[in-house]
Amino acid sequence: MNKVITISREYGAGGHTIGKRVAQELGIEIYDKDIVRETVRASGFETEVVQEEEEDVSKASTFLKSLCSSSVHYRDPQEVIHEVQTAVILQFAKKGPCVILGRCADDILRESGIETLNVFIHADDLHRAVRISEMTGITNATELQKLMAKKDSSRRNYYEHYTHKKWGDSHNYDLTLDSGKLGVDLCVQMIVEAAKAEE
Template sequence: MKNIITISREFGSGGRTIGKLVAQKLGYEFYDSEIVNQVAQRSGFSPEFIQENGEYATAKSSLLYALATANQYSLGGVSTLDKLYLEQTKIIKEIADRGKCVIVGRCADYVLRERTDCLHVYICADEKYRAERIVQVYGESDKKPEKRIHEKDQKRKVYYRNYTGQALGQPLNYALSLNSGILGEELCAELIVQAAK
């Protein structure tokens, strides 16, 4: 039995919803925005700052950009974004040490990659499905939800590469890669539960 499940996902694919379903079915704790709150309490960063920067990055948040514009660096030589990542990493490891949990996003698959009690899952879907879903679930009123999807995905990919040195969504990094647009959220959750057993 895998006591820890990490879920990485494309924006709008339903990874958070699937994670909640898995946690309910297994009786596990669920962590997503809860990590934001814990990081805010410990670090002094605002929840809004963490939400915006704790999983998303732009090219301007890369190490080369930070070196060229030393204003991101504190006196200790560590950028604010790096401090945020390090604090999130500590909290993810502490959560995992307690066991029986589902953790969504925040490079948790990478942070916990050496643990044998983890099941790492990637959730994806085609752009049409994701666009329709964010309009329905998030009330996306923009006439171009595809643009928001592209921006969010790109920022997640940059963030993931910055902190892991790997590309987000690479199949060999996950025990399961599931297409929620084809399988649906309920079946994805059930497949994850079965794989965890």
């Protein structure tokens, strides 16, 4: 298996769990929080700033940043963080086969000519709500719905801002899997088989 696997995912669809299992099955590295750590080290920004900026592009913040950008001394922190993360993702991908979660990795590596297997994980609201409740301890259905919508909106806006492609559109991925219907085990198996088949 000589490709990099990228996994984009809806919040609560189990993408991290699936990615970790795929990496274990294939005996390769998985990069998620490592990207944050290296971005903090290389950019000088605090961890909280990187985590806040890395997957959140709202229309309001874009408007405010555009006003500030008229200053020759202003450098949008999110743009700086994205540039550093792009370099970090490329650095990890060039080390060899691995799994990279989110952060526009599919588009970054495609643009750089690095061979990838690009996966999108989604699920219905009920399965996602159950998983999120287990992760966060939140049990109120309205709160869970709001959290899903907020996280998905942040990921969608970030992806579409930097790639100019539609987040979750099957045309942008090699595999789109419904973890609610298929279950984690089958999703892992399908990704592993697809990765091996492309050798």
